[in-house]
Amino acid sequence: DADVTQTPRNRITKTGKRIMLECSQTKGHDRMYWYRQDPGLGLQLIYYSFDVKDINKGEISDGYSVSRQAQAKFSLSLESAIPNQTALYFCATSDFGGDYTFGSGTRLTVV
């Protein structure tokens, strides 16, 4: 089993719909992150969490929300999806030293 599992792997949704991307990890790390990647661009940080009671906004949090349901679970929601949120989304975990493990990604298309 993968250390960091993202579901779904691919999703097509309509403008205005609410959608949740889920992430679970077996690394035992406290720190979890959601990144977004657009074609030709690097990864941009959306939200991050250092423990269950800690949630922080990243560079591009507008239009997104997150929930840290447990140490192992960190979900990302788009309350009302719009086409420019079409992107590849990565969940990641890390230890204190920054040893990152990425999930396989969720390809989201908003039509």
Place this chain on the structure above:
Amino acid sequence: GQNIDQPTEMTATEGAIVQINCTYQTSGFNGLFWYQQHAGEAPTFLSYNVLDGLEEKGRFSSFLSRSKGYSYLLLKELQMKDSASYLCAKNSGYSTLTFGKGTMLLVSP
């Protein structure tokens, strides 16, 4: 800002050596990562430099100069499978990473 600059594209020939440069703002620096990413896949870890100097791992080496805000990734004996995007990422503290836009490397026969 957290501008991290790296070339957009590079091309090289199989068996050759290529150096991918990365520059970053020195404020709030805690370390510099290099990742390899094939299209549509997750980034995979290549190296992490905290101190100045060169670190070698097989065909891949990474160099850091903290005072200059400069790093490079050196790939030797290039293989076709090395065609990928290479991401430079700055650890800005609290383990949050700021990524460059990536350098697309194309290795030709």
